[in-house]
Amino acid sequence: MLVAVAVFPGTNCEIDTKYAFEKLGQEVVLVFHKEEKLPEGTDLVVLPGGFSYGDYLRSAAIAKFSPIMKAVIEFANNGGKVLGICNGFQMLVEARLLPGAMKRNENVHFISQFHHLKVINNDNTFLNKCSIGELLNIPIAHGEGSYYIDDAGLKELYANKQVLLTYCDEKGNLKNPNGSVDSIAGICNKEKNVFGLMPHPERAIEKILGSDDGVKMLEGFIN
Amino acid sequence: MKVIVNIQLKNGVLDPQGKAVHHALASLKFNEVNEVRIGKQIILDIDESDKAKAQERVTIMCDELLANTVIEDYTIEFPAC
Numbered sequence: 001m002l003v004a005v006a007v008f009p010g011t012n013c014e015i016d017t018k019y020a021f022e023k024l025g026q027e028v029v030l031v032f033h034k035e036e037k038l039p040e041g042t043d044l045v046v047l048p049g050g051f052s053y054g055d056y057l058r059s060a061a062i063a064k065f066s067p068i069m070k071a072v073i074e075f076a077n078n079g080g081k082v083l084g085i086c087n088g089f090q091m092l093v094e095a096r097l098l099p100g101a102m103k104r105n106e107n108v109h110f111i112s113q114f115h116h117l118k119v120i121n122n123d124n125t126f127l128n129k130c131s132i133g134e135l136l137n138i139p140i141a142h143g144e145g146s147y148y149i150d151d152a153g154l155k156e157l158y159a160n161k162q163v164l165l166t167y168c169d170e171k172g173n174l175k176n177p178n179g180s181v182d183s184i185a186g187i188c189n190k191e192k193n194v195f196g197l198m199p200h201p202e203r204a205i206e207k208i209l210g211s212d213d214g215v216k217m218l219e220g221f222i223n
Numbered sequence: 224m225k226v227i228v229n230i231q232l233k234n235g236v237l238d239p240q241g242k243a244v245h246h247a248l249a250s251l252k253f254n255e256v257n258e259v260r261i262g263k264q265i266i267l268d269i270d271e272s273d274k275a276k277a278q279e280r281v282t283i284m285c286d287e288l289l290a291n292t293v294i295e296d297y298t299i300e301f302p303a304c
Contacts, residue, residue, distance in 0.1 A: 057288070057289070058291055061288060061291070062288075065288070093293075094291065100293065101291050101293035101294040103232075103236070103237075103239070103294060104239050104240060105239065106237070106239045107239070108239050108240055108243045146239070148236060148293070148294055179237070179239065
């Protein structure tokens with residue numbers, strides 16, 4: 001599988017993301033934001049975490065107009081698989097490839113810690129190796145991660161099984177770190193080829209570093 | 224021509240920054256404050272002398288980039304100068 005990881009000025013998780021997919025035996029290419037095309041044969045595009053364009057104006061507001069994003073949007077609209085992690089998730093909502101919007105964390109602080117997540121839906125590429133209700137321990141690191149969507153949009157998310165992950169405690173009880181609507185940590189689009197989440201699965205691929213729960217998430221993309 | 228764009232979270236969308244500042248004001252005994260909403264102001268200087276045309280262009284700027292209309296409202300002002 002060929003994974004294209006997009007790199008914007010201010011992106012800082014591209015090497016971790018590359019490392020994670022290479023550890024899973026995949027070929028990874030870093031693609032600079034000025035490129036207008038994705039590499040030939042790209043199977044998965046990852047928009048990694050970081051602070052693209054310094055988070056000026058709003059997180060990811062400027063990244064969505066990068067040359068490479070035009071190619072990514074076209075790729076997604078043609079059914080190509082796209083995963084947005086943290087700042088990448090923010091890009092996907094800013095580019096309207098995913099519904100909703102991202103707000104400042106409710107407590108107005110940057111939060112960086114391990115956090116448990118609950119798998120809500122698994123009938124999609126991303127989480128097909130996880131079971132419904134399964135708990136995953138994955139780091140979060142964000143200041144603007146409070147997911148917002150209006151009531152009508154939320155109903156649609158549930159009706160189409162687009163809610164992927166919610167924040168919880170180690171027993172699976174509701175624990176909302178940032179004020180996200182319904183504690184939502186990750187969603188996908190209706191067509192189930194565009195995925196976004198605030199937590200960082202690429203930072204949880206080795207037990208010695210706290211957790212390897214991210215492996216079975218990223219493995220979902222690998223046949 | 225100077226154009227001022229004011230952007231704020233829509234009514235009904237919780238403003239965590241405003242809430243934090245409200246708490247801080249209350250702790251300073253400014254108890255008369257009922258609510259605080261924080262927005263941002265963007266001041267543009269544009270090459271256009273026709274107000275209507277400027278309004279039209281800046282509206283597109285707001286919809287495309289300056290505001291996220293999923294959560295934010297904006298107003299466009301033309302300061303007297």
